Amino acid sequence: MTQSATLQWEEGGQICSAHWHSENGIVPHKKIQIADDTLTADIAYRLACEGTAMLYRGDFQNARQLLQALVRRVDKPSKKSTRADRVTKEKTKSPLDAFNLHRLAQSQRARILGMILIQVNADHSISLRRAPDVAQACLEAYGAQENAYVISLRELLGVISAHEWRKTGVQVLTRDDEEVRIHPHYGVFSPVRSEYISLVLKAPIPQAIKDGSIAFDIGTGTGVLAVIMALRDIQKIIATDLSDRAIACAKENIDHLGLNSQIEIQKANLFPDGKAALIVCNPPWLPARPSSLLEHAVYDPESQMLKGFLSGLKDHLLPNGEGWLILSDLAEQVGLRTREELLNWIEKAGLKVIARLDTKPTHNKAFDKEDALHAARSKEVTSLWRLTQK
Structure with missing residues (x-):
């Protein structure tokens, strides 16, 4: 696990920092807002689209629900595009155009869904209410750590899923x-x-x-x-x-x-x-x-x-x-x-x-x-x- 990158944010009137880790090589976010259970999905979606990451301090399960709400918003077809319009566009695109647009959409989707952040302690525990025990999953993915670190919730869920696949x-x-x-x-x-x-x-x-x-x-x-x-x-x-x-x-x-x-x-x-x-x-x-x-x-x-x-x-x-x-x-x-x-x-x-x-x-x-x-x-x-x- 590379810990050369540092993430900084303001919290409680102080400048805080922690190691930043991204398996996808995403650079540390410049704009970070503290988020909790009062944050609505619509506001979170707007912040994510604008490039503001949200470091979650509320209930872990609520953070997961917020991420699911972002998924629904990202994947929802535009109201401006009817099904007939979409079918027509699909037929006129070359296979390579379709592939490139698909990759672009994947990239944009990943960027938005990666904006919810979770801080993990050095022992791979999470100090949020109703947080699962992810110590073994994170140890398998990242190895032993000396310092706390921040990752995206989406990446963390991938680590948890990989741990389950490894077990079964x-x-x-x-x-x-x-x-x-x-x-x-x-x-x-x-x-x-x-x-x-x-x-x-x-x-x-x-x-x-x-x-x-x-x-x-x-x-x-x-x-x-x-x-x-x-x-x-x-x-x-x-x-x-x-x-x-x-x-x-x-x-x-x-x-x-x-x-x-x-x-x-x-x-x-x-x-x-x-x-x-x-x-x-x-x-x-x-x-x-x-x-x-x-x-x-x-x-x-x-x-x-x-x-x-x-x-x-x-x-x-x-x-x-x-x-x-x-x-x-x-x-x-x-x-x-x-x-x-x-x-x-x-x-x-x-x-x-x-x-x-x-x-x-x-x-x-x-x-x-x-x-x-x-x-x-x-x-x-x-x-x-x-x-x-x-």
Whole structure:
């Protein structure tokens, strides 16, 4: 947890300060108003839109209700825009226009909803009436602290939610219709999209692996794909990631499942040393700039990780080995990348495609007609590209 930033405000006729923390890199707010249970949702919404943050000193549950009221106001369609007008505008927008407007709306929404602030004590307790015990959740997310700090209520609720996911885990289907639980940590993308896992379960294991070689899992995150490969009887897997949170998460999941003898976790930028008969990578799918911590698992600026994986794959593959690239074509559907560009990068990397396994997404947004990107999501295909050296 970085505590170099300081937040200042006036309270009780005095200038107060505390460490400011934002996982999304938001700079300390300049305008801060003390808020309590007398603050109405309409006034809070106006203040937030004007750029004034509200440090809450009332009842914690009332603060949550206030945030929910802001959500309703942010998400409420404009009265000036009828449904017919909105449908007409949607039809005239290109997929890329729709994506850019969606990202802009997301950014504006996050800015407004991030204006309710909560002060947390150094022991991760909160000195508000009816405040929940968030000490363990905050300890998991931020580590031990020496000083009090201020965060947005929205971020705090995300920390609490991540703690619950970590406790209960996510059910993941493995071989023979068995299920295991993967426990995501705060800041590590949860494997809730099962379609890409099903592709790794179905793809034929290369003969070179069956002859006793090893596999790499590049950008392992929670470790879910390394776990799937281990349960498919691959005996030696090296999984890499650059994120300390991801490494800790993957190690905990692998230890919990008793797979330490098969899976080794290393901190590395893409590839570990050496070569492997199977190299699997599920990079972020959209070449755009992430605006939050969790978005790093979805957004890959200028396709840096994708290009890095492809350009380095040939040098790390054993003879007759395969690289499995798991990628959604949503970037193609919204106009951020073309299929020709992807095939060009594969060609320039000295690789060839020997097969491709496709599946349709099963997540809720693919079927939500009210979603801003429904036109693209409804056509989305997730693929496992089987790549070899030319």
